[in-house]
Amino acid sequence: MDLSAISPAALIAALIAASTPILLAAIGELVVEKAGVLNLGVEGMMITGAIFGFATTVETGSPWMGLLAAMVGGAILSLIFAVLTQYFLSNQVATGLALTLFGLGFSALIGQSYTGIKPPTFPHLNIAALNDIPFWGRAFFSHDYLVYLSILLVFAVWYYLKFTRSGLILRAVGENHDAAHAIGYNVTRIRLLAVMFGGACAGLGGAYLSLIQVPQWTQGMTAGAGWIALALVVFASWKPWRVVLGAYIFGGVSILQLNLQAVGVNIPVAYLSMAPYIVTIVVLVIMSGDRTSAPASLGRVFHASN
Amino acid sequence: MKSLKTIAAGLALALGLSGAAHAGGPLKVGFIYVGPVGDLGWTYQHDQGRKAIEKAYGDKVETTYVESVPEGADAERVMTQMALSGAKLIFATSFGYMDAVQNVAKKFPNVKFEHATGYKRAPNVSTYSARFYEGRAVIGHIAGKMTKTNKIGYIASFPIPEVIRGINAAYLAAKKVNPDVQFKIVWVFTWFDPAKEADAANALIEQGVDVIMQHTDSPAAMTIAEKKGIYAFGQASDMKKFGPNARLTSIIDNWAPYYVQEVKAVMDGTWKSHDTWDGIKAGMVEIGEFSDKIPDDVKKSAQAIIDGIESGKIHPFTGPINKQDGTPWLKAGEVADDGTLAGMNFYVEGIEGKIPQ
Numbered sequence: 035m036d037l038s039a040i041s042p043a044a045l046i047a048a049l050i051a052a053s054t055p056i057l058l059a060a061i062g063e064l065v066v067e068k069a070g071v072l073n074l075g076v077e078g079m080m081i082t083g084a085i086f087g088f089a090t091t092v093e094t095g096s097p098w099m100g101l102l103a104a105m106v107g108g109a110i111l112s113l114i115f116a117v118l119t120q121y122f123l124s125n126q127v128a129t130g131l132a133l134t135l136f137g138l139g140f141s142a143l144i145g146q147s148y149t150g151i152k153p154p155t156f157p158h159l160n161i162a163a164l165n166d167i168p169f170w171g172r173a174f175f176s177h178d179y180l181v182y183l184s185i186l187l188v189f190a191v192w193y194y195l196k197f198t199r200s201g202l203i204l205r206a207v208g209e210n211h212d213a214a215h216a217i218g219y220n221v222t223r224i225r226l227l228a229v230m231f232g233g234a235c236a237g238l239g240g241a242y243l244s245l246i247q248v249p250q251w252t253q254g255m256t257a258g259a260g261w262i263a264l265a266l267v268v269f270a271s272w273k274p275w276r277v278v279l280g281a282y283i284f285g286g287v288s289i290l291q292l293n294l295q296a297v298g299v300n301i302p303v304a305y306l307s308m309a310p311y312i313v314t315i316v317v318l319v320i321m322s323g324d325r326t327s328a329p330a331s332l333g334r335v336f337h338a339s340n
Numbered sequence: 341m342k343s344l345k346t347i348a349a350g351l352a353l354a355l356g357l358s359g360a361a362h363a364g365g366p367l368k369v370g371f372i373y374v375g376p377v378g379d380l381g382w383t384y385q386h387d388q389g390r391k392a393i394e395k396a397y398g399d400k401v402e403t404t405y406v407e408s409v410p411e412g413a414d415a416e417r418v419m420t421q422m423a424l425s426g427a428k429l430i431f432a433t434s435f436g437y438m439d440a441v442q443n444v445a446k447k448f449p450n451v452k453f454e455h456a457t458g459y460k461r462a463p464n465v466s467t468y469s470a471r472f473y474e475g476r477a478v479i480g481h482i483a484g485k486m487t488k489t490n491k492i493g494y495i496a497s498f499p500i501p502e503v504i505r506g507i508n509a510a511y512l513a514a515k516k517v518n519p520d521v522q523f524k525i526v527w528v529f530t531w532f533d534p535a536k537e538a539d540a541a542n543a544l545i546e547q548g549v550d551v552i553m554q555h556t557d558s559p560a561a562m563t564i565a566e567k568k569g570i571y572a573f574g575q576a577s578d579m580k581k582f583g584p585n586a587r588l589t590s591i592i593d594n595w596a597p598y599y600v601q602e603v604k605a606v607m608d609g610t611w612k613s614h615d616t617w618d619g620i621k622a623g624m625v626e627i628g629e630f631s632d633k634i635p636d637d638v639k640k641s642a643q644a645i646i647d648g649i650e651s652g653k654i655h656p657f658t659g660p661i662n663k664q665d666g667t668p669w670l671k672a673g674e675v676a677d678d679g680t681l682a683g684m685n686f687y688v689e690g691i692e693g694k695i696p697q
Contacts, residue, residue, distance in 0.1 A: 041546065048539065048543070048546075052535070149380055149581070150380065247535055247539075248538045248560050250563045252380065253378030254378070254379070255534040255535070256535075257534065257536070259535065292528070292540050293546065293547075296493070296524050296526050296544050296546070296547045298692050302694070302697065303696035304697065307696075
């Protein structure tokens with residue numbers, strides 16, 4: 035056993051890459067839940083984004099088109115959910131679960147002719163001056179663009195929710211939809227847009243898996259990442275930067291435990307395997323000691339007549 | 341009234357009284373899979389077997405499958421549903437379905453069950469598995485010859501005898517041709533999670549591994565190997581498409597002949613509970629085409645191992661072999677018995693690390 039065999043820079047680089055799909059999906063779901071909607075279909079939207087992004091990238095040769103398609107794919111799928119829950123007032127939990135099942139099947143159908151194909155390489159940040167900095171270059175400045183985009187996205191969501199009028203309205207809708215409605219806001223439309231934003235983010239997260247992290251298309255390849263993202267939003271108390279922290283801890287400990295195994299560290303593997311879940315939960319639960327609670331209208335059905 | 345009839349029919353099925361009523365129709369065969377049929381690995385190959393049944397018997401059979409069924413209570417529910425809807429033969433294709441199969445089989449004595457890679461049998465439960473370790477010995481030999489860093493990575497799923505046996509067989513074969521070889525084993529505790537398998541491959545490569553073996557179901561590790569310019573082996577399925585340069589050869593599971601034969605036995609009424617464990621000789625384990633990256637002499641020596649195993653001259657577990665702790669296991673020339681192999685829960689001498697408990 036030789037712990038020095040693990041390169042910290044490589045470890046950080048790997049953990050950031052491993053965390054990004056969950057982070058993207060979770061930051062989208064955060065906005066959805068802030069608007070008072072519980073969409074359990076994250077897994078379904080991710081996998082749809084994964085195949086939309088993959089197929090489009092392969093067909094057009096452009097990863098950027100792929101990302102766009104992944105966002106559109108995730109958003110379209112979430113639109114089904116939004117219409118059913120917001121206009122037809124269906125149960126959000128059941129509809130979200132159905133969306134996951136639908137997404138898994140739908141993506142398998144589209145993906146049939148895309149197995150075993152190699153997508154074009156996704157562009158990486160490539161500034162020699164930055165890449166060559168020892169440690170920092172490899173750890174932080176040699177990622178694909180989507181990693182930086184995901185952090186910008188978190189910043190944008192944080193800023194939007196905290197400092198903009200529109201963000202305040204969205205939160206109001208999530209806290210008390212009747213009051214928001216009474217003062218003249220269109221609750222249904224705001225929620226519809228929030229759900230679609232969540233769908234686009236989940237789609238982007240899925241595309242990260244199929245275009246960058248793995249990169250290949252395999253049926254069912256999200257393998258539960260969507261559920262992790264969902265749990266993360268709750269444990270992060272619906273706060274954008276805690277979602278980043280949670281995603282990086284989860285991804286980090288996952289990567290760390292694989293690396294510890296690879297160097298042959300003498301800790302029972304069972305502990306290493308459960309470490310990502312436990313560490314993430316413990317850290318975020320301790321941090322949520324300030325009793326931040328869920329948006330008050332989360333998951334409740336709204337109809338203007340009530 | 342109709343629902344009453346349905347309930348009555350369901351009860352009759354549940355009690356196993358309806359055998360005669362269904363005798364005229366096609367034989368219903370159910371499959372329950374642990375991953376998606378499109379995994380292009382383990383489950384994909386089982387589904388190829390299912391398709392072979394349909395091809396062989398046409399409208400005399402009717403096959404159904406349920407994919408991505410978690411090991412545990414869900415498996416029991418799915419198999420119960422299959423039995424209730426008239427399946428007379430059910431293939432459960434993952435080790436972790438073992439107890440679920442036993443429970444459901446007790447409730448449906450007239451339904452035959454076939455459980456892959458398990459060891460619990462009953463009058464209506466057969467077990468079957470392939471001697472994948474024979475294939476592991478072949479790829480272990482090739483890996484030992486091909487590695488430049490003398491470090492071979494192994495992505496393992498769950499610490500069950502099946503997986504441990506594969507690690508041991510591959511290690512012994514690699515060690516034999518390369519005394520300096522070192523195995524780096526990472527347990528991912530999943531059969532199918534492409535992202536995690538890819539991360540594990542990356543972690544291994546980071547540690548200087550230049551050949552990767554896997555005992556998980558997706559081609560993710562192959563994709564990473566191709567990207568990083570190292571070698572890997574196709575697992576369960578050929579996987580050539582995923583690593584045209586990385587793939588050295590592959591261990592292919594060929595279940596089709598066995599499935600066709602078992603369906604016939606049920607049709608003829610000759611089916612009996614049994615345990616099948618076939619390998620290279622019976623064609624259940626196939627070695628894929630050798631890549632041209634393998635030098636000719638290695639191709640030749642690998643082929644000699646395949647031929648030797650096929651003719652019975654070579655057994656991958658031939659003594660002298662010590663267990664990891666140094667205690668003797670097999671004396672010189674002694675060959676491991678199937679019982680020990682089937683329950684293998686120890687590493688052989690030279691492998692570093694502990695098996696997760």
